Amino acid sequence: MDYQDPLIAQIYDEANPRAQDTDFYVSLAGLSPCTVLDLGCGTGTLCCALAERGHRVTGVDPAAAMLAVARNKPQAEQVEWVEASAQSYKTQQRFDLIVMTGHAFQILLTDADMLAALQTMSGHLTERGRAAFETRNPHLDWSAEWAARAPAIRTLPGRQLVETLEITGADADFISFQTSYRFPHMTMFTRSTLRFPSREHVEDLIDRSGLVVYDVFGDWDAGPFDAARSREIIFVVGRPTQPL
Numbered sequence: 001m002d003y004q005d006p007l008i009a010q011i012y013d014e015a016n017p018r019a020q021d022t023d024f025y026v027s028l029a030g031l032s033p034c035t036v037l038d039l040g041c042g043t044g045t046l047c048c049a050l051a052e053r054g055h056r057v058t059g060v061d062p063a064a065a066m067l068a069v070a071r072n073k074p075q076a077e078q079v080e081w082v083e084a085s086a087q088s089y090k091t092q093q094r095f096d097l098i099v100m101t102g103h104a105f106q107i108l109l110t111d112a113d114m115l116a117a118l119q120t121m122s123g124h125l126t127e128r129g130r131a132a133f134e135t136r137n138p139h140l141d142w143s144a145e146w147a148a149r150a151p152a153i154r155t156l157p158g159r160q161l162v163e164t165l166e167i168t169g170a171d172a173d174f175i176s177f178q179t180s181y182r183f184p185h186m187t188m189f190t191r192s193t194l195r196f197p198s199r200e201h202v203e204d205l206i207d208r209s210g211l212v213v214y215d216v217f218g219d220w221d222a223g224p225f226d227a228a229r230s231r232e233i234i235f236v237v238g239r240p241t242q243p244l
Contacts, residue, residue, distance in 0.1 A: 003042075008190060009065040011181055013043045014154050015163065016102065020220040021134070022046050025099050028132055028236070029055050034096035037124060039086040039117065040104030044070025044079065051078040058082060060089050087116035094126045100133035106194040109174070111205065114197070118209035125239060131211065134234040137218075138196035139227050143170045146177065159183060173197055199225065199233050211237040 003009050026049055029036055033054040038047050041059035043066050050057045058080045061067055067081050082089065086100060086108075098121045108114045121131040136142060151164045162182045168191070169176035176193040199216065206213055214237060217223060218230025225233055 003063040003066050003190075005188070006065045006068065008181070008188065009043065009063065009069045010156055011154060011161070011163070012066070013045075013069055014156060015152070016042075016045075018045050018049070021101060022049055024220045024222070024234075025101055025132065026050060026053065028099070028130065029053070029097050035093070035126075037095040037098040039089065039098065039100045039120065040102065040107075041070065041081075042066050042102055042104075044073055044076060044081070046099070046101055047079045048073045048075040051075040058091075058093070058095070060084050060086065086120055087113055089120055089124075091124065093124070094129070095124055096126050096129045098125060098129065098131040100131075103134060103136060103194070105133045105135050106196065107192075109193060109195050114202070115205050115209055118205055118211060121237070122210045122239070127239060127241060130214070130236055130238045132234065132236045134232050135202065136194075136196060137225075137227065137230050137233055138173065138198055140231065142196065143167050143175055146175075154181075169193075199227070202233070202235065206235065206237055210240070212240050213237050 003012055022045060025046055029050055036050050036055050036057045038059045041047050041061045044059050047057045047059040052075045060082045062085045064083055067083060070076060071081060108117055125131060146165055147167050149165055151162050154161050154163055164180045166178045168178050173196050174193055179190045181188045203213055216225045217234040218225035219232055
């Protein structure tokens with residue numbers, strides 16, 4: 001996905017308000033202040049929610065336009081914002097909680113990139129820290145669901161637009177789509193490809209990264225994962241030395 005355009009970044013924020021996934025990840029941080037790393041933080045909704053609760057937060061994203069939106073939110077001054085990818089981010093700091101939300105794990109299209117992101121988590125966790133991320137359940141027919149999606153009307157300051165998604169390809173683990181944003185006097189497009197790996201494949205990469213799986217949930221209420229029905233595969237992982 002390409003969110004380098006400032007207007008596209010604003011549209012993303014309008015289309016993705018705070019939802020149940022944000023509450024889930026906030027709950028993982030707990031009540032006592034801790035250090036949190038958000039890889040692929042986007043426009044910073046989760047980072048700012050965590051900072052508001054007293055956590056020490058670092059938000060990392062490769063898109064400068066997304067970070068520009070994030071920096072203008074309440075609590076943003078309490079967050080360290082870093083322009084970098086999940087695969088390449090490095091710091092001497094270690095974190096009690098690392099998250100990768102908004103299905104950002106699915107934009108990693110190769111095993112090498114997925115493994116690199118997991119190794120970033122492994123290398124930056126405290127000894128008893130946890131990392132959490134989610135991917136959509138590939139057993140569901142996402143292509144059909146998205147193809148049937150009606151155009152959405154979005155409202156930005158002083159203007160309105162119609163957002164339409166078109167599936168452009170579906171092959172094996174991958175779905176490609178084009179999103180159009182039609183304003184009264186212009187139309188903008190983004191083109192995206194997402195990967196839908198199986199639970200088993202992700203768990204193999206987790207093992208190769210040096211992490212271990214502690215929980216796998218199927219929804220934002222922390223219900224069990226059901227391969228036939230769950231929409232999400234939510235992984236909670238940590239170091240092997242962390243007690244069960």
